[in-house]
Amino acid sequence: MSSADNSHLKAALHTFLGEVQGAVVLGAYGLASFAWLWPVRGILFAITNPNVMIGVRPAIVKSLVASAVIFGLLMFLTYLPQMAVLAIVSGPLAPILALLVVGAESAFLLALLARPLFLEPALTQVFDNTLRARGQGELVKAGKTRGKGATASVESALVKPLQILSTGGLVRYLVTLPVNMVPVLGTVLFVLYNGYTGGPGWHSRYFQLKGFSKNQRQTFVGRRRGEYTVFGAATLLFNYIPLVGFLFSFTNTIGAAMWAAQLEAQTNIINIPQPSVGKPVLGQTETS
Template sequence: MAERVRDVARDEASKIQAMTTDAVKSQAYLYPIKGLLYMMNPNNRDLWRPLISKLAPIVTTSIGITTLMFLVAYVPQAAVMAFTSGPVAAVSAALLTLSESSTLVNLLSRTFFIEDALLDTFDGVLLKKECTNLVSEGRQIKTGGDSMARLGKLAKKPFAKFTPNAIIRYLLYLPLNFIPVVGTIIFVILQGKRAGPTAHQRYFQLKTWSKRQCEVHIEQNRGGYTSFGVTAFLLEMIPFINLFFVFTNTVGAALWAADLEKSASTAPKLREQAKRAE
């Protein structure tokens, strides 16, 4: 039995090491930051249009839910964590409350009023990055104007609302936060592992990939998607402005998708040049 445990531990350690190496090489963890910087660029002011159109309900929902959660949930959770986390109980409870608030804000916002705005943002970035053919797989493209003005009628709407399974998994992972420090880190990583692939749902649809093709692609880039998801999740935990980061993370996901498209189009050309050189 002890030998089996050691084998399983070695296997898991090997998988974690491979995933970490993949994450570092892919630099996918930088894309949420790139999305923030790209959106803040004055040349990309048109990308603010979907966000501004939803600004009032975004601010109201974020402030209302975050404030309510800290009033209702923070103190009881800090009291419980005082027995499990000791001196870091206050910080752990705050992170847990922020995570819970972010989840509720995302759930309500995506369900009721920002789904289409996020989709327009994603497609608008792809147009800016000259991925017109890709975007045309999911909607009509108009001529003239900036990238947002060129977005026509949708043919497909891929952004899925929160599913019961996602909420159940979140609740199952929640007790990890009662383990001092390590538990919170594991919780964030697990949330990142879920959030990373979700950020590219639109990309997968525009590529017209089957479910199996999506699964293979995600597994081949598991480290990259997990690192992207971790960075995005941490940004979305920032109170009161977390929905702003939902938009910048969407921009980052679109920038990553555009770079993947460029890499895919470049690879065949490089192979052809290599064959000619031979």
Template sequence: MSNRIVHQAHEVVHEDLDKYKALLNDAAKSGSYMYPIKGIFYFLTHRELWKPLASKIVPYVGLYGSVIGPMFFFTYLPQLAIMVFVNGPLAVLTTVLLVLNESAAIVSIISKGFLLQDALLDTFDGTMLAKNQTQIVAKGREVKSGGDVIQRLGKALKSPFRRFSPKELIRYFVYLPLNFIPVVGTVLFLFIRGRARGDSVHDRYFQLKGWSEAKKSDWVGKHKGAYTGFGTVATLLEMVPVASILFSFTNTVGAALWAADIEAKDTEMTKTTAPELRDAARKAEE
């Protein structure tokens, strides 16, 4: 009986590993992981896109400070006690990094649901305008004539970015212990977070297209590898303490660049090769 259970467990693990390998292979082939990086360069070279971020810097710093203080006070020593068994003397440093990342994750989840929502919306729509997708943006908000891409943004008719959900925070801490496993655990944690993050990357784009929940789920399901690739890189960038707010905006720019390329090509991502996506990403800098 016990041998049968062990054999079944082995089969389950093998099947899951095969699924993850296929997902990683699809992510690599899609080239979608490049868009968060391209988003950084595009953001830095288009000053008009800085306006939404600039308006939120001060309140964001206040929020970050109100989170990081209590986190160190209440969680540093308990986690240090655990990390000592994993990292030995280095636990003093690794625990600091862990608390900083935890704080950044909490601030990111809360700020996106409340503080940054409108600013991220403007950033996505502004990038779409910059990529000549005016007709698409006009389906979700008023578009003015004259001025830069941010000045052209009028009243938003629909706001699709997800509000704060306690489940996101709970899910984060459920998988957090994976980080106690050196290297492998951290990679798994990042991958799991990336998969979840990928599901919401194009919420705004889907809404502008007028897609139903069923159609959106079907599209994301068919391109799970591509969205996981984007989500994993975006998650990694947003785990950087303090700079996470900057990467929240550059990732939004990257998502808009990707949406604009999909719209311009009007083709299935599964039919798009990695070199083609790389060429499209390079053009995004223009």
């Protein structure tokens, strides 16, 4: 290996370790924000507002069928070998950790196979439906109008919904998957790191509707990095659940849209022009 290759490897390792450290610190900070509760709120909202899922039921059925098939195959082919390897380093925890690894692997394969076929449009529709249900219909309308306009920026048009399932996100997910082999701590680091790198992707549709530039997205995310880290970590934990884990992609999307609706409402309140105080109205005089 040449010195140039060594330098690139060291730089990549340094970047990775820095991101892991940042994920741990921001995760601890983000816990106090309760942003990790948005996926739970998404589940409750889906139960009490089933209309947001209208039109995507075929995609849900396909997700469940694909999840069952892939998880079953992975359990049959890889569970015992992985449990044997984990038993060497984790002892009695091996059966549980092996199940988590299989769940992570099945989530990866489902994202890889389902995204280009039927998942991405369905999740975009659910996100928009949730925004409308939370009183942000004008944001959806304005964003779609902007996207169809001839003056829409190329950068904005290239933003894909649910960027967490993009090629780059899947590569990072796959590369860090072996970290789960480290008992308990490895799984915690895996979840936090992928939450750190993938959490903001759940708001890609929101950024698209807002027409944010790359710099605007980076600034927006940078101010909320801790919240996005714990939100992303929570979504991963739900996706780990065997068989039905991928179904939570829909409720995670609902939770992300609810959070976006709250952020948008807060922004609108801040930006409302305030009436001037202490100045007499034209034609009136102050009275003592």
